[in-house]
Amino acid sequence: MIPSDLSGALDREQANAELFELLRIPSVSADPTRAADMARTAEFLRAKLGKLGFAARVEATAGHPVVYAERLQAPGRPTVLIYGHYDVQPEAPLEEWTTPPFEPTVRDGRIYARGSTDDKGQAYAHVKGAELLLSRGELPVNVKFLLEGEEEVGSPNLDTYLRENAAELAADVIVISDGSRFAPDVPTITYGVRGLSYVELHVQGANRDLHSGSYGGAAPNPINALCEIIARLKDDQGRVTIPGFYDGIEPLTDEEREMWAGLPHSDEAFAASIGVSALPGEAGYTTLERIWGRPTLDVNGIWGGYQGEGSKTVIAAKAGAKVSMRLVPGQDPARITRLIQEYVPQIAPAGVTVEVLDHHGGQPVKLSTDSPYIRAADRALERVYGKPAVFARTGGSIPIVAAFTEILKAPVLFVDFGLNEDAPHSPNESFAVQDYHNGILTSAYLLEELGK
Amino acid sequence: MIPSDLSGALDREQANAELFELLRIPSVSADPTRAADMARTAEFLRAKLGKLGFAARVEATAGHPVVYAERLQAPGRPTVLIYGHYDVQPEAPLEEWTTPPFEPTVRDGRIYARGSTDDKGQAYAHVKGAELLLSRGELPVNVKFLLEGEEEVGSPNLDTYLRENAAELAADVIVISDGSRFAPDVPTITYGVRGLSYVELHVQGANRDLHSGSYGGAAPNPINALCEIIARLKDDQGRVTIPGFYDGIEPLTDEEREMWAGLPHSDEAFAASIGVSALPGEAGYTTLERIWGRPTLDVNGIWGGYQGEGSKTVIAAKAGAKVSMRLVPGQDPARITRLIQEYVPQIAPAGVTVEVLDHHGGQPVKLSTDSPYIRAADRALERVYGKPAVFARTGGSIPIVAAFTEILKAPVLFVDFGLNEDAPHSPNESFAVQDYHNGILTSAYLLEELGK
Numbered sequence: 082m083i084p085s086d087l088s089g090a091l092d093r094e095q096a097n098a099e100l101f102e103l104l105r106i107p108s109v110s111a112d113p114t115r116a117a118d119m120a121r122t123a124e125f126l127r128a129k130l131g132k133l134g135f136a137a138r139v140e141a142t143a144g145h146p147v148v149y150a151e152r153l154q155a156p157g158r159p160t161v162l163i164y165g166h167y168d169v170q171p172e173a174p175l176e177e178w179t180t181p182p183f184e185p186t187v188r189d190g191r192i193y194a195r196g197s198t199d200d201k202g203q204a205y206a207h208v209k210g211a212e213l214l215l216s217r218g219e220l221p222v223n224v225k226f227l228l229e230g231e232e233e234v235g236s237p238n239l240d241t242y243l244r245e246n247a248a249e250l251a252a253d254v255i256v257i258s259d260g261s262r263f264a265p266d267v268p269t270i271t272y273g274v275r276g277l278s279y280v281e282l283h284v285q286g287a288n289r290d291l292h293s294g295s296y297g298g299a300a301p302n303p304i305n306a307l308c309e310i311i312a313r314l315k316d317d318q319g320r321v322t323i324p325g326f327y328d329g330i331e332p333l334t335d336e337e338r339e340m341w342a343g344l345p346h347s348d349e350a351f352a353a354s355i356g357v358s359a360l361p362g363e364a365g366y367t368t369l370e371r372i373w374g375r376p377t378l379d380v381n382g383i384w385g386g387y388q389g390e391g392s393k394t395v396i397a398a399k400a401g402a403k404v405s406m407r408l409v410p411g412q413d414p415a416r417i418t419r420l421i422q423e424y425v426p427q428i429a430p431a432g433v434t435v436e437v438l439d440h441h442g443g444q445p446v447k448l449s450t451d452s453p454y455i456r457a458a459d460r461a462l463e464r465v466y467g468k469p470a471v472f473a474r475t476g477g478s479i480p481i482v483a484a485f486t487e488i489l490k491a492p493v494l495f496v497d498f499g500l501n502e503d504a505p506h507s508p509n510e511s512f513a514v515q516d517y518h519n520g521i522l523t524s525a526y527l528l529e530e531l532g533k
Numbered sequence: 534m535i536p537s538d539l540s541g542a543l544d545r546e547q548a549n550a551e552l553f554e555l556l557r558i559p560s561v562s563a564d565p566t567r568a569a570d571m572a573r574t575a576e577f578l579r580a581k582l583g584k585l586g587f588a589a590r591v592e593a594t595a596g597h598p599v600v601y602a603e604r605l606q607a608p609g610r611p612t613v614l615i616y617g618h619y620d621v622q623p624e625a626p627l628e629e630w631t632t633p634p635f636e637p638t639v640r641d642g643r644i645y646a647r648g649s650t651d652d653k654g655q656a657y658a659h660v661k662g663a664e665l666l667l668s669r670g671e672l673p674v675n676v677k678f679l680l681e682g683e684e685e686v687g688s689p690n691l692d693t694y695l696r697e698n699a700a701e702l703a704a705d706v707i708v709i710s711d712g713s714r715f716a717p718d719v720p721t722i723t724y725g726v727r728g729l730s731y732v733e734l735h736v737q738g739a740n741r742d743l744h745s746g747s748y749g750g751a752a753p754n755p756i757n758a759l760c761e762i763i764a765r766l767k768d769d770q771g772r773v774t775i776p777g778f779y780d781g782i783e784p785l786t787d788e789e790r791e792m793w794a795g796l797p798h799s800d801e802a803f804a805a806s807i808g809v810s811a812l813p814g815e816a817g818y819t820t821l822e823r824i825w826g827r828p829t830l831d832v833n834g835i836w837g838g839y840q841g842e843g844s845k846t847v848i849a850a851k852a853g854a855k856v857s858m859r860l861v862p863g864q865d866p867a868r869i870t871r872l873i874q875e876y877v878p879q880i881a882p883a884g885v886t887v888e889v890l891d892h893h894g895g896q897p898v899k900l901s902t903d904s905p906y907i908r909a910a911d912r913a914l915e916r917v918y919g920k921p922a923v924f925a926r927t928g929g930s931i932p933i934v935a936a937f938t939e940i941l942k943a944p945v946l947f948v949d950f951g952l953n954e955d956a957p958h959s960p961n962e963s964f965a966v967q968d969y970h971n972g973i974l975t976s977a978y979l980l981e982e983l984g985k
Contacts, residue, residue: 111843171841177741234843261747275746279844288808290629290959293831294727294929295713297859298823299803299812304832304854305767311757312764351751356740359884360751371750379745380756381847386834387855389623391563391686392731392892394857394930395833395958402756403839405846407749432811440844477746478846506847507742 087213087525093518096209097192099129100517103167103201104185104194110145110168110234119145119230122167126208126228133212135226142238145230149246152211153223159531160223162252162491163524164481165204165259166232169196170506177508190514191503197512199505203258203498204228206517210524221532225252229481232259235279235441236481243481243488252491254454256527257482258520260475260497261505264345265513268462268523270455271495273373273474274482276408276445278417279381282307282425283401283436290386291396301432303400304385310435311402313428314378314421318364321378321406323417323424330411331447333374341369344471354502373474377407403440407476414442444483446493447474454494454531461526462496465519496523539665539977545970548661549644551581552969555619555653556637556646562597562620562686571597571682574619578660578680585664587678594690597682601698604663605675611983612675614704614943615976616933617656617711618684621648622958629960642966643955649964651957655710655950656680658969662976673984677704681933684711687731687893688933695933695940704943706906708979709934710972712927712949713957716797717965720914720975722907723947725825725926726934728860728897730869731833734759734877735853735888742838743848753884755852756837762887763854765880766830766873770816773830773858775869775876782863783899785826793821796923806954825926829859855892859928866894896935898945899926906946906983913978914948917971948975 108122109115123139123146130137130150137150145168153160172182172195180186185194192202207226214220227250229239243250262269286303287296316322348368352360362371371377385400387393406417422437429435448455450472462470475495485493498520504510560574561567575591575598582589582602589602597620605612624634624647632638637646644654659678666672679702681691695702714721738755739748768774800820804812814823823829837852839845858869874889881887900907902924914922927947937945950972956962 111841111845113842170847171839171845173839173841174742277746277846279846281844286809289956289961290626291807292929292953292956292958293829293833293857294729294859294927295953295957296807296824297831297857297928298814298827298829299820300807301809301811301813302831304835305763308760308763308832308835311760315757355743355748355752357738357753357884358886359753361753361882361884362750368751372748375750377745377750379749379754379848380760380838381745381845382838382840382849383756383760383835383852384840386832387623387625388834388836389563389625390565392733392855392857393563393623393833393958394729394731395622396831397834400835403844405745405749405844407746430813432809432813434810475746476749477744501744501747504741504744505747506744506845509741 087522090216091213091518091521096518096521097514100202100205101185103205104196105183107183108168108230109171110231111171119168123148123230126167129208130226133215142242144238147230147242148228150226152220154219155221155223155532158222159253160225160251161528161531162225162227162250162255163207164227164255164257165207166200166229167204168230168233169201170233174508179509187514191511192514192517193509193511195510197510198499198503199510200232200259202512202517203520206498206520207258207524209521210528213521213525214528220528222528224528225250237441239481240484243484247488250489252489255485255489255491255493257479257493257495258498259479260477260495261499261501262497263471263473265500266466268466268468268470269473269497270458270470271473271475271497272450273447274445275476275478276412276414277405277443277478278408278414279405279440279442280418280421281401281403281438281440282310283399285399285434286432287398290398293394293396296396300396302396303433304397306430306433307385307400307402309430310425310428311380319362321376323420325420326417330409333370337374338370340472344369372476374409376409376412378404380404407478408445410445410447412445414444418442443478446482446486448492452492454492457530458494458496458527461523461530464526465522496527498523539974542668543665543970543973548970548973549966552654552657553637555657556648557635559635560620560682561623562683563623571620575600575682578619581660582678585667594694596690599694600680602678604672606671607673607675607984610674611705612677612703613980613983614677614679614702614707615659616679616707616709617659618652618681619656620682620685621653622685626960631961639966643963644966644969645961645963647962649962650951650955651962652711654964654969655972658950658972659710659976661973662980665973665977666980672980674980676980677702689893691933692936695936699940702941704941707937707941707943707945709931709945709947710950711931712929712947713951713953714949715923715925717952718918720918720920720922721925721949722910722922723925723927723949724902725899726897727928727930728864728866729857729895729930730860730866731857731892731894732870732873733853733855733890733892734762735851737851737886738884739850742850745846745848748848752848754848755885756849758882758885759837759852759854761882762877762880763832771814773828775872777872778869782861785822789826790822792924796821824928826861828861828864830856832856859930860897862897862899864897866896870894895930898934898938900944904944906944909982910946910948910979913975913982916978917975948979
């Protein structure tokens with residue numbers, strides 16, 4: 082079959098209009114008050130895939146529903162399972178958005194909206210990619226779509242869904258577009274993702290808030306204590322101090338370190354892009370190595386005491402923080418969570434009680450760079466960008482990747498359409514219109530290449 | 534003149550009803566939306582004092598108004614200035630109140646309401662004390678009331694008011710009831726108060742919130758940085774590490790340490806009363822010494838990143854905390870604030886920028902225990918409680934005490950009616966009905982004793 086040039090056949094206006102409609106639904110999976118919006122989003126996707134001739138349905142789970150669709154018209158050809166998620170991060174802090182998070186707005190060639198790049202825009206690019214190919218005839222491979230609604234809260238119910246439907250979901254390769262390319266105009270294939278262990282620390286001091294004058298000097302202060310605990314979780318070399326944290330980690334290979342050192346990266350430009358004067362982290366590793374190949378610990382949120390106007394002289398009864406650790410191959414999220422749960426009480430100051438709640442985790446994964454699927458993706462990307470792809474890892478985590486490899490026993494192929502500067506998870510998240518359109522073309526060409 | 538027994542003459546029902554009316558007005562000085570309530574509270578007090586035959590007026594300031602009233606019918610007799618404040622702390626966290634903070638409710642002999650003990654209840658006891666004496670004839674001394682509305686926000690405008698009205702406010706002694714007695718049934722005269730330096734720390738990392746996967750390991754995390762800064766402000770002996778912090782402090786005298794060691798205090802009972810297992814603090818000092826006679830540093834509030842439901846994998850752009858230091862004689866609030874403003878940038882981790890905002894301060898004060906005024910208070914208390922008073926200090930701060938001593942050049946007499954267990958500044962603040970009534974009697978007897 083002759084590789085088609087589909088660029089001219091893509092109705093970009095129509096593609097944008099459909100994505101905007103999808104982005105207008107506030108599908109925040111973490112917010113219990115938005116359950117109805119979640120259902121509306123799932124139905125939107127089911128209806129669209131149904132129109133394209135897919136056998137599509139919305140599947141209930143113990144949490145938010147899954148959208149499953151399949152079109153199996155290529156007997157003897159490979160089966161491709163395309164995974165994406167239609168849920169998005171909370172929009173807070175709302176006041177920092179230039180335009181409303183759920184009213185998509187194009188500025189300077191970018192679509193600004195929560196979920197524009199993570200992951201509605203990238204997932205929908207595959208839907209449009211399939212539609213584009215169908216406009217030229219039958220799909221050259223069997224295609225299955227699995228679009229979930231709980232990725233941003235750790236996919237608590239997807240494992241069960243995968244186990245119960247393993248036969249139906251069976252595929253030769255799983256394609257995921259839920260991350261960032263290395264740089265603009267740099268087609269990227271990602272062969273590794275970090276894992277995640279996410280916990281919440283609760284520190285309790287007195288049985289009530291206390292007057293800091295009447296008690297200051299004798300009453301334990303849970304906020305000071307929480308800060309001490311957090312400060313003790315890392316040493317002055319940026320290393321995590323939790324005993325056993327680094328045990329079993331696969332060291333970076335010289336080949337990887339050389340490959341990454343050769344990528345177009347500048348610490349100065351990177352620091353400037355986020356407006357900071359330094360890039361602190363684990364000693365002995367480059368910035369890319371620290372983000373892609375080394376584990377980290379970051380506090381994602383903290384609270385306690387008086388946060389309002391003016392001053393309040395109080396010693397709070399309790400304080401809390403959300404802490405996440407990014408993990409690399411060789412680290413097991415469940416084990417890391419257990420280690421921090423054992424360690425925090427040991428480093429807690431006298432007089433307070435601590436609790437470490439387990440939010441969720443995700444397995445770190447690394448893939449072989451010479452599989453035929455990665456080669457097919459390489460060819461597809463070259464057809465869109467006119468240059469070969471670079472091989473990178475990502476610092477992000479896709480918790481269900483491990484489930485795919487374990488339960489469906491299929492290799493996972495990461496072909497990302499987004500960029501870090503899209504600011505996923507932040508106010509003013511965006512997705513370049515050009516990247517969205519390239520994603521649609523890449524998806525269509527990838528199905529062609531996989532069909533060869 | 535024969536000491537009168539006024540106990541039988543006190544209409545307790547009426548006294549309670551009036552206080553409840555006062556407590557129903559949400560006079561939160563820190564909340565800009567409650568300016569009208571502040572004005573209503575001031576007018577309530579002016580009207581009451583006017584009815585008692587005081588020349589009473591509400592005086593505008595650059596902030597919330599001051600209520601001033603005087604009745605000068607005792608030529609040749611001493612003049613007593615009674616200070617109190619009608620503003621209250623914010624009620625947050627509202628959900629922890631058993632009954633609404635501004636709907637006074639009596640349970641188990643206690644009046645539950647914001648401001649019940651700090652300071653509406655204690656200040657109004659003096660108003661009722663004067664009324665009680667007037668029911669028997671003219672006041673035996675000249676009495677002036679100064680009731681301000683900005684004590685809980687650091688009395689930013691009172692200094693100016695005192696300077697501009699120094700002549701009118703002139704007094705032989707200033708009486709303040711805005712604190713706690715040592716224990717139930719223990720009449721207490723407080724001869725020292727701690728000072729205060731209150732600052733707000735702001736830490737800025739990147740120019741926007743970042744995805745903790747894509748940036749974790751390289752981007753500075755302002756929450757981790759804030760925790761490190763706060764942890765570094767104290768050493769493992771509970772001492773504040775700010776260079777020069779302890780310079781010039783008047784050491785506790787052996788006499789004071791012995792006197793306090795003799796007071797009925799049990800660390801076990803104290804810890805149990807606030808539900809903690811230990812009382813951490815500066816090494817080498819007893820609990821009472823740490824609260825009354827030594828400086829401290831406490832974080833009163835902290836915030837940053839995601840505080841909502843579930844998990845959000847974000848590296849916040851900024852974080853902040855409110856930090857207060859209680860000071861003792863020999864420490865100057867302005868100097869301490871300058872020291873921490875110089876120190877924090879020095880201990881801030883790389884990659885973040887910090888800002889230390891000055892909220893407000895208060896001078897520490899210590900008084901001589903053998904003045905005739907303290908003796909008069911001792912006699913008045915003995916008439917109410919049937920036992921001599923104990924001499925204590927308080928860990929709290931009354932920022933304007935220094936202004937009184939400096940500007941009005943009059944000694945300040947602390948006769949407190951409340952208790953620590955009243956939980957001022959906390960949810961479910963309360964004031965024992967009995968303590969309120971004893972306060973009224975103490976106030977009346979004190980005026981008699983001062984008139985001798």
